[in-house]
Amino acid sequence: MNIRFEKSNQNFLSILRKxxxxxxEENQISTYGNSELFLKSVILFGLLGVNYFVQIFAVTSGSLAWFACYFFQGIIFALIGFNVMHDGSHSSYSSNKVVNRIMAYSxxxxxxxxxxxxxxxVINHHTYTNIEGVDDDIDLKPFLRMHDDQLYIPIHKFQAYYAFFLYSLTYVFWIYYRDFKKYFTRKIADHTPMDELTVRDHFVFWIxxxxxxxxxIGIPAFFMGPKLAILGxxxxCLSCGFTLAIIFQLAHIVEGTSFSTKDENENVLIGTEWSVHQINTTVNFGTESKVLTWLLGGLNFQMVHHLFPKISHVHYPALHKIICETCDEYNVKYVEYKNFWSAVGSHLRHLNQMGKAV
Ligand SMILES: [Zn+2]
Incomplete structure (x- = not known):
């Protein structure tokens, strides 16, 4: 498959960059994370540690409180992913490479x-957003159809009804199926081979x-028995998977985003420069909510993240204002949902549309 961006209009990104x-420069601050991000990381890892001990030692195994602890632990997993791992993986957490690596390895x-x-x-999804066969985030085939280039099967008619159930399985599938599939097929997505694995990489995978x-599972099983440890x-996994999936879906898989399709020769021509493609394939939601912004690591400012992935999410609310004003000035259309629920509604309508027979 061959993907090309239209080169004729390259200056919008340089205008935004300026x-x-x-x-x-004016505020004399760095683009990396700051003490606010460090504090947030301490809070999240602290919560994970405390919750881990409470669920094993402080509550009765199998009780409602025990159930709540495990449920909450899944959400903390997702929040560490959004706030710490994501910035680390984009090298935006710190100016220190080692710190970024450690955060990415969370x-x-x-x-x-x-x-x-x-x-x-960082490579596939951020460069080729919403392109079938390369962007693995839109690949939940054959259960869900999110893109016109994906094969239609009659069960998709009901996908808006069962999608949320599947989303809760995302994490367990990721850890125990998709990682192993990638490892054994040496493919990151259908059309993307994996970088060569070194002996160290094989070791890291299994360890x-x-x-x-x-x-x-092992340590909790020692204290509460294997059945309860696996159930917990x-x-x-279900609460983590649901939280991760819903936030990623709301940022790209909604009405108003673009989904470039391939021609009969397997070529995808994107009719805009890269930065405009990012704006067209990405939406913001609930940007006025400070709680949402804190919890989601700025993923509700997805347009800012896709344009400037190497800038830490702590700066997104300020940059969002600048980018929206620049888009308005240059007549570049962008999509923003007022709050979380309006984005959820739009996501369901998109699934409904994609579930119609073709
Ligand atoms: Zn990212």
Whole structure:
């Protein structure tokens, strides 16, 4: 498959860059994370640690409080992903490379493989957003059809009704199926081969999976028995998967975003420059909510993130204002949903549309 961007209009990104750079120069601040991000990381990892001990030692196994602890643990996993791992993987957490690596590797602690995710997300998803066969984020085939280039099967008629159930399985599938599929097929997406794996990479892969299972199933099983440890872990996986999937879907898979399609020769021609393609394939939602912004690591400012992925999310609210004003000035259309729920409604309508027979 061959993907080409229209080169004739390259200056919008340089205009945006100029505005954004002058914001950092005028305020004399760095583009990386700050003490606010560091504090947030301490809070999230602290919550994870406390919750881990409470669910094993402080509540009665199998009780409602125990259930709530595991459910909450899944959400904390997702929040660490949004706020810490994501910035680390984009090298925006800190100006120090080692710190960024450590933060990116928090994913391995949560059971995923940082290296695979970096290639899938930072390279494929960020460059070829919403393009079938390259952007793995829109690939939930054959269960869900999100893009015109994906094969239609009659069950898709009901996909808006069962999608949320599937979303809750995303995390368990990611950790125990998709990572292994990538590892054994050496493919990041249908059309993307994986970077060559070194001996160290093989070691990291297996150690990650073994250590994660030991910490989150093995140790709890020692204290509460294997059945409850596995049940608790499944609750955690469901709440984590649901939180992760819904936030990623709302940012791209809604009405008003573009989904470039391939021609009969398997070529995808994107009729805009890269930056405009990012604006066209991405939406913001609930940008006025401080709570949402804190929890989601700025992913509700998805347009800012896609245009400036190497800038830490703590700066997104300020940049959002600058970017929206520049888009308005240059007549570049962007989509923004007022709040979380209006974006959820739009996502369901998109699924409904894609579920119609073709
Ligand atoms: Zn990203």
């Amino acid at each position: 505005q954004v750079n002058s914001y950092f 994913l391995n602690f949560l059971g995923g493989i940082s290296q695979f995710w970096h290639q899938k997300h 990650t999976k073994i250590v994660h299972v030991s910490i989150f 872990y499944l609750i955690l």
